[in-house]
Amino acid sequence: MITGKNYIGNQLSNSGTITYKTFNPELNQENETIFTEATSDEINNAVNLASEAFKTYKTISGKKKAEFLNAIADEILALDDELIKTYCSESGLPEGRAKGERGRTVFQLRSFADLVSEGSWVDATIDTAIPDREPLPKSDIRKLNIPLGPVVVFGASNFPLAYSTAGGDTAAALAAGCPVIVKSHPMHAGTGELIASAIIKAAEKTGMPNGVFSNLNSSGIEVGQQLVSHPKVKAVGFTGSIRGGRALLDLAAKREEPIPVFAEMGSINPVIMLPKALKNRADNLTTIYANSITLGTGQFCTNPGLILGLKGESLTNFINSLGHKIVEINPSCMLHPNIIGAYENNKAKAVSQQGITIVANYAKEVQANYASQIVTTVEGKTFLENPTLHQEVFGPYSIVVQCENKEQLEEIISSLEGQLTGTVIADENEAANYPTVIAALQNRVGRIIFNGVPTGVEVCPSMVHGGPYPASTDSRFTAVGVNSIKRWVRPFSYQDWPNNLLPDELKNENPLQILRSVNNAFTKEQITH
Numbered sequence: 001m002i003t004g005k006n007y008i009g010n011q012l013s014n015s016g017t018i019t020y021k022t023f024n025p026e027l028n029q030e031n032e033t034i035f036t037e038a039t040s041d042e043i044n045n046a047v048n049l050a051s052e053a054f055k056t057y058k059t060i061s062g063k064k065k066a067e068f069l070n071a072i073a074d075e076i077l078a079l080d081d082e083l084i085k086t087y088c089s090e091s092g093l094p095e096g097r098a099k100g101e102r103g104r105t106v107f108q109l110r111s112f113a114d115l116v117s118e119g120s121w122v123d124a125t126i127d128t129a130i131p132d133r134e135p136l137p138k139s140d141i142r143k144l145n146i147p148l149g150p151v152v153v154f155g156a157s158n159f160p161l162a163y164s165t166a167g168g169d170t171a172a173a174l175a176a177g178c179p180v181i182v183k184s185h186p187m188h189a190g191t192g193e194l195i196a197s198a199i200i201k202a203a204e205k206t207g208m209p210n211g212v213f214s215n216l217n218s219s220g221i222e223v224g225q226q227l228v229s230h231p232k233v234k235a236v237g238f239t240g241s242i243r244g245g246r247a248l249l250d251l252a253a254k255r256e257e258p259i260p261v262f263a264e265m266g267s268i269n270p271v272i273m274l275p276k277a278l279k280n281r282a283d284n285l286t287t288i289y290a291n292s293i294t295l296g297t298g299q300f301c302t303n304p305g306l307i308l309g310l311k312g313e314s315l316t317n318f319i320n321s322l323g324h325k326i327v328e329i330n331p332s333c334m335l336h337p338n339i340i341g342a343y344e345n346n347k348a349k350a351v352s353q354q355g356i357t358i359v360a361n362y363a364k365e366v367q368a369n370y371a372s373q374i375v376t377t378v379e380g381k382t383f384l385e386n387p388t389l390h391q392e393v394f395g396p397y398s399i400v401v402q403c404e405n406k407e408q409l410e411e412i413i414s415s416l417e418g419q420l421t422g423t424v425i426a427d428e429n430e431a432a433n434y435p436t437v438i439a440a441l442q443n444r445v446g447r448i449i450f451n452g453v454p455t456g457v458e459v460c461p462s463m464v465h466g467g468p469y470p471a472s473t474d475s476r477f478t479a480v481g482v483n484s485i486k487r488w489v490r491p492f493s494y495q496d497w498p499n500n501l502l503p504d505e506l507k508n509e510n511p512l513q514i515l516r517s518v519n520n521a522f523t524k525e526q527i528t529h
Contacts, residue, residue: 002086002190004035006042007215009049010200013042020219022189025092025340025369026333035189038216043226049211050150050179051232056209058147058177062512065175066117068206072166072174073109075198076102083194087160090188092333092369097296101161108168108459112175115482121145122489124505124516128527129496139496142506145489147177148260149234152227154248155185155192156239157335158299164188165195165215168459168480169237169262174212176488178235181214183224187336189217221247228252228261235488238263239301239479242392242470249473262487263473264466266392267420268305269454270413272441274434276427277451278314282321285425289398290325292453297332297371298396299339302421302454305392308409311380311402319400323360323375326396331362331370334395340369343395347374350393355382359400371395380408384415406437413440418468418475421447421454444468446475 004019005012014036021030038046076083087098115121122144129140151173155164162168170180184192196215203212216223221244228236228251236252238245238261245263252261271289278285292304309315334340351358355378362372373396380403383389389399403409413422422445424431424438431438431450442448446467457465457480465480466472472479477487494502504511508527515524 002033002193004033006038006217007196008046009211022090024089028368035217037219038223046181046214047230047232053179053209053211054149057212062116062119066113068208069109069113071202071206072199073106075201079194086190091335105161109171111482112171116175119512120514122505126518141495143493144505146492148488151178151235152181152233154183154238157187160188160191163239165192172484173488176485178488179212184217186219236261264479265470266301267471268392269302269421270306271304271423273309274426274430275310276430277425278318282318286321286325292455293398294329294373294396295455297334300455304454305398307400319377326373326375327360327362331366333369334371346393380404410437410440416444418471419445420467420471423449423454
């Protein structure tokens with residue numbers, strides 16, 4: 001049952017006076033539940049609880065944390081139809097998408113459970129002492145990763161489950177040993193509260209300390225600002241706009257104790273269409289990319305918003321075919337009136353730029369909150385000279401840039417801001433003729449795709465979902481997959497510490513039987529000398 005209240009640890013609270021409702025974009029009307037925004041006192045209570053819980057939670061074994069994470073997954077599944085119906089009513093997204101995203105959320109939780117249960121993720125590194133080394137003895141030094149402390153996670157508008165309350169950031173932080181305070185996204189506060197109730201039930205069933213998780217409602221930016229500024233918060237996870245992520249990054253940097261903000265802030269995901277591939281596979285490629293551009297109404301951070309090709313007959317045919325096919329696809333609902341309002345404004349700004357040609361624009365009448373897809377094209381020189389054309393239009397929009405030659409193509413790629421993905425469409429052996437172009441692309445992205453589409457992010461250890469700024473605030477880390485746990489820890493060394501006082505991960509006996517680096521060799525063996 002959705003109450004509209006905040007979870008301050010395991011207690012429901014609504015002492016504030018600011019209220020709001022979520023919105024059903026499909027029905028174009030507000031949902032019924034009234035949500036109460038968290039007050040300053042409630043924010044402070046949640047952070048203090050998390051800070052106190054951290055003292056215990058950071059010492060809990062990997063196997064116990066795994067029980068907690070698996071219990072969260074179980075409780076989410078137990079929400080069943082109520083969760084799916086709430087998700088759909090707050091997002092306008094179809095039931096199939098809701099169930100798919102729930103499956104991904106559960107998979108992420110179970111993946112982190114497996115990771116911390118096994119235990120080697122802490123990167124235990126041991127360099128044993130050499131007391132008789134000349135000219136100076138060598139100390140015994142041992143290192144592992146330890147959790148940072150309370151983490152604030154901002155729910156994402158476009159993924160009410162997988163990137164929100166129990167999404168990847170939360171799952172990774174809890175796995176690392178960090179309590180989490182979620183700043184729930186106002187567009188899907190009901191979905192967020194249901195998931196929060198599942199996390200609280202799981203925490204109680206598995207004996208986790210009160211305060212290991214809290215969920216705070218917020219209709220604006222004030223709650224998030226207070227959370228990021230709180231001295232007991234040690235890190236932040238954010239998925240959203242460049243403007244929002246940058247504001248949080250700047251706020252965190254101005255604190256007396258600056259803290260890391262791991263923000264994933266969007267991308268236009270350049271796609272390079274090489275000539276032979278266009279000549280031989282244009283019809284198939286236009287079908288694939290028309291579907292990718294409009295998938296989920298273009299509301300994915302990996303939407304292919306920029307297509308690059310070399311000017312010529314093959315590219316012209318591709319552009320015309322893409323235009324024909326994209327308007328044959330039925331428009332779909334966007335997440336919220338504010339989202340489609342921003343899409344229409346950004347689209348209008350883009351198409352008003354000098355030198356832009358509209359290839360195709362869905363012109364039939366659409367119902368409220370449905371987005372009309374559009375493809376535009378521009379000369380390479382014009383694109384280079386106008387940074388406005390480089391900016392993301394969040395929705396079913398893509399621009400095709402017609403480059404004069406290989407050198408201009410490389411120059412355009414090098415001029416782009418950091419991106420999550422880059423894609424190369426090529427025929428057999430064709431990509432080998434463009435080494436400098438591909439090298440330039442690698443320098444601007446976190447993931448490079450060959451003969452595919454950027455939409456679709458596999459949850460696996462090898463996935464990098466991040467990239468040079470502003471795709472993310474720290475390109476050394478991924479926001480997807482079990483390696484995203486590394487955002488919420490710091491390396492810590494023990495020097496000449498008594499063996500019996502070391503954490504189990506670093507003891508000579510290796511009681512957890514994890515893989516460790518001992519004197520530069522990976523092993524699970526005990527240290528006997």
